[in-house]
Amino acid sequence: MRLDERDRFEAREEFGFHPLTDLGLTQVILDNRRTISRVQSRLLVPSSFDTDDGARTRRVQIFGWDMAQRVHGNIMECVFTKKFRGLNVSQLMQKTWANDMRLGEFKKVKGETSRLEVLQQVNPNAYVLARDVMSPTEDISTFRSVFVRFLIETSKKIPLSRATSAPTVIDASAPSTPPQYADSDSDSEELMLNATGYVLGTQSFDTDYSRNPREEDIRNKVAWAHLSLSIEFLNVVNPVTGEEYQQLRWSGRTDYCGPKHAQRNASDMMQGMLRWEMLVIAPALNLVSLSIE
Structure with missing residues (x-):
């Protein structure tokens, strides 16, 4: 896989970046997992937090996705969940991992x-990546982020009562039921489903220039956006019946430096997720359909 790369000197001069150590990487990943866990605990179950301090929370079902988004000031948080059958989570992860590392894709x-x-x-x-995103507004021309893109394996137990949504089979527009609770790893007397798969995470972190912006960046209206994102690919199996399905979950928390930018990012995040589904999931579902026929 060919990637656009900067050497250490260029990375330091352009972004104020110093190479991460293994310990630094571990800390960044832990920051991501803690942030995503908090976001999921807030949004998977409706609560007073939805409207605390003037926050705006939106819960909808679109094309089979259960979507929850909360915007409060500069902060946008979201959880998007959908279930399928017949998908290979390893192949989906590998395709997403490769696409997300190349600008054209x-x-x-x-x-x-x-x-x-x-x-x-x-x-x-x-990998550590730098990203610039153009802004359509006059106050900011470019949103810049330096972040770790990481891939880890995961496993968990999901109570059967919390996994009752009907999986999507071929028809990507089939509606599903909103999740009532967050996934749990706790022991329970009820049947627990076995879930294994991958987490593709994105976690920004500070550099010299995000802490102390350069004059040229201020002059060019460059703002630093902070990102905590996660795409979870799970294969879920009922140990009694052998039935299995795949669960995909996008979760995230972003800070785009202002309320109007947070609102715009909420829309962009949803549209981006749907575009990702068309690029990555839809072709896989079509292959499943052809194999059935």
Whole structure:
């Protein structure tokens, strides 16, 4: 896989970036998992938090996705969940991982992206990237982020009562039922489903220039956007019946430096997820359909 890369000197000069150590990478991943866990606990179950301090929370079903989004000030949080049958979570993960590392492919999901460069390969499953996204407003011309893109394996137990949504089979527009609770790893007397798969995470972190912006960046209206994102690919199996389905979940928390930018990002996130589904999921579903026929 050919990637646009910067050497260490260029990365330091352009972004104020210093290479991550293994310990630094671990801390970034832990920050991501804690943030995503908090977002999911807030949004998977409706509560007073939906409207606290003037927050706006939207819960809808679109094309089979159960969507929850909350905007409060600069912050946008979201959880999108959908279930399928007949998908290979490993292949979906690999395709998404490869596409998200290349500007030409990434622009198909987020078209305003003007730059996507690798600053460091920490290990085969963790890269540091820099991204510039064009802004349509006058106050900010470019949103810049330096982040870790990482891939980890995951496993958990899901109570049967919390996995009652009907999976999508071929028809990507089939509606589903909103999840009533967050997934749980706790022991329970009820039947627990076995879930295994992958998490593709994105976690931004501060650099010298995000802490202390350069004069030229201020002059050029460059703002630093903070990202905590996760795409979870799970294969879920009922150990008694052997029935299985696939669950995909997008979760995230972003800070785009202002309320109007947070509102715009909420719309962009939903549209980007649907474009990703058309690029990655729809072809796989078509293959399932052809094999059935």
